[in-house]
Amino acid sequence: MACFCKARETQTLYTKCLMDEDLSEKEKQLLNKLIEHASHSSDLVKKYCELKAKE
Incomplete structure (x- = not known):
């Protein structure tokens, strides 16, 4: 799940940049x-x- 968290962090960074x-x-x-x-x-x-x- 660490990769999932990093992917969400990246999405958050882009969203914050969009506020400019x-x-x-x-x-x-x-x-x-x-x-x-x-x-x-x-x-x-x-x-x-x-x-x-599940494995």
Whole structure:
């Protein structure tokens, strides 16, 4: 689950960066995509951990 926590930390970092009012629209779009990818990655890591726990 440590990997899952790190993935969520990354998502949180991108979300905090998104709060910067000086960002351009392109930067906001990029950060939104990074947040989506980080979320998807953490979900995959969580599923992997759940599978490993069942073994």
